[in-house]
Amino acid sequence: MAPSVRRGRSGNRAPADEAAAWILAGRAFVRDRLQPVEIAISEDGRILAIGKVLSGAPRHDVGEGVILPSATDLHVHFREPGGPADVETIATGTVQAALGGVALVGEMPNTDPPVADVDALAEKEARVRTRAAVDVLLYAAPSDPRALGRLAVRAGAFKLYLSPTTGIATPPDPAQLGPLLVRLASLGLPVAVHAEDPTRFARDSDPKDPTDWNRARPPSSERAAVERLLELAPPALRLHIAHVTEVASVVRLREAGVSFEATPQHLLLSQRSGTSPRTKVNPPLRSEADRRALWESFVRGEVPCLASDHAPHSTTSKDRPFPLAPSGMPGTETMLPLFLARVRTGELELPRLVAAACDRPARWFGQPHGRIAVGHRAHLLVVDFRVRTRLGARRLHAPCGWTAFEGSEAIFPREHYFHGERIVSDGEFVGRSNGTVVRPEFAPQPR
Numbered sequence: 001m002a003p004s005v006r007r008g009r010s011g012n013r014a015p016a017d018e019a020a021a022w023i024l025a026g027r028a029f030v031r032d033r034l035q036p037v038e039i040a041i042s043e044d045g046r047i048l049a050i051g052k053v054l055s056g057a058p059r060h061d062v063g064e065g066v067i068l069p070s071a072t073d074l075h076v077h078f079r080e081p082g083g084p085a086d087v088e089t090i091a092t093g094t095v096q097a098a099l100g101g102v103a104l105v106g107e108m109p110n111t112d113p114p115v116a117d118v119d120a121l122a123e124k125e126a127r128v129r130t131r132a133a134v135d136v137l138l139y140a141a142p143s144d145p146r147a148l149g150r151l152a153v154r155a156g157a158f159k160l161y162l163s164p165t166t167g168i169a170t171p172p173d174p175a176q177l178g179p180l181l182v183r184l185a186s187l188g189l190p191v192a193v194h195a196e197d198p199t200r201f202a203r204d205s206d207p208k209d210p211t212d213w214n215r216a217r218p219p220s221s222e223r224a225a226v227e228r229l230l231e232l233a234p235p236a237l238r239l240h241i242a243h244v245t246e247v248a249s250v251v252r253l254r255e256a257g258v259s260f261e262a263t264p265q266h267l268l269l270s271q272r273s274g275t276s277p278r279t280k281v282n283p284p285l286r287s288e289a290d291r292r293a294l295w296e297s298f299v300r301g302e303v304p305c306l307a308s309d310h311a312p313h314s315t316t317s318k319d320r321p322f323p324l325a326p327s328g329m330p331g332t333e334t335m336l337p338l339f340l341a342r343v344r345t346g347e348l349e350l351p352r353l354v355a356a357a358c359d360r361p362a363r364w365f366g367q368p369h370g371r372i373a374v375g376h377r378a379h380l381l382v383v384d385f386r387v388r389t390r391l392g393a394r395r396l397h398a399p400c401g402w403t404a405f406e407g408s409e410a411i412f413p414r415e416h417y418f419h420g421e422r423i424v425s426d427g428e429f430v431g432r433s434n435g436t437v438v439r440p441e442f443a444p445q446p447r
């Protein structure tokens, strides 16, 4: 048995005789600021104690690095089963997550077949258990009312699309939306919604670039969908709005106390970022003024969660005439690194980033991590803010082979500890397929 940790003065309390396997020492983000600490980690990968001086187990000092909690990415599409394996799989997607500092992903149900019944869910669970490099929470699609009860005791969350999307052709009948939300509220799981109202989409449009795409699926369709959801959602519904693109939505959702996310693409890219169909995404990139306003709101800490909406497509399918190209872009590997680079330049404060990328998404999924705190899982990163890179698809790990953030500055974690085990070392993946399927362990916390 490993020796128990002896705490120096000012140590945090942990159960008296828990054995520590090892100690991580360095400047760490604890209680909202960076401070020199030592973190005792148990054999099974939990944080046992945090103190100024700990002893009694092997120690790893991170030197000039900074210790941060790992991120949770609430929104990824790993395309398995049914997708082309040369574009993405659970194995390749979770390795990108690990390299990008993400220890838990929320995997979307629009795979083939969609995760709309327990058989499809069980199939995906089995794949995650043998192939995933990080933990995965599985969303189910509430398409079949008869399957909901059985799905709710096994899935991690529900994802509802109000407009047709890759793999899910039929959104709910608008007349049935209210009763569906009431039913979902009774089931207790978090419910994320793709909030674009298709009745507001332009008809007969022939989009040639992201500006046309924004006109075809305008911000007013997001506003209408958000208003409808706020009107119909019962108070007990654990509602989360995916990829919010406008400050108007931020204001409404904050007033209503509803959880939501914004993506790196809607915060960092706009119609000005080029005309390539690679930046075609749903909801569309907005005007530069809208993007800037969303970014400023994020900087003020008004956006609770950052999520990638990692949605890879092959270059052959993307590099077609704009109307034919599918929507979506990869991003789980680059999400945190892009924002760490903004912290380095002083554009964003570290506590805001840790809240939006680590703490609040984990709380929304009901998971004990996202903060460096006793009792939390030891999902930890070591980041050296001096080591910057320029993003280039060739150095990334997405099999689809492209990024919409080519040339942007990024700071990748040097080390990543997942359940206390090192899975990234010197920026290289050294982990295994140790990911598990997780479900909320406590009620989702929107605030």
Ligand code: DOR
Pocket: 077, 110, 165, 166, 194, 280, 281, 282, 283, 311, 312, 326, 327, 328, 329
């Ligand atoms: O751009 C998008 N791509 N938006 C979605 O809602 C789905 C996603 C995909 O699965 O490709």
Ligand code: ZN
Pocket: 075, 077, 108, 309, 310, 311
């Ligand atoms: Zn998505």
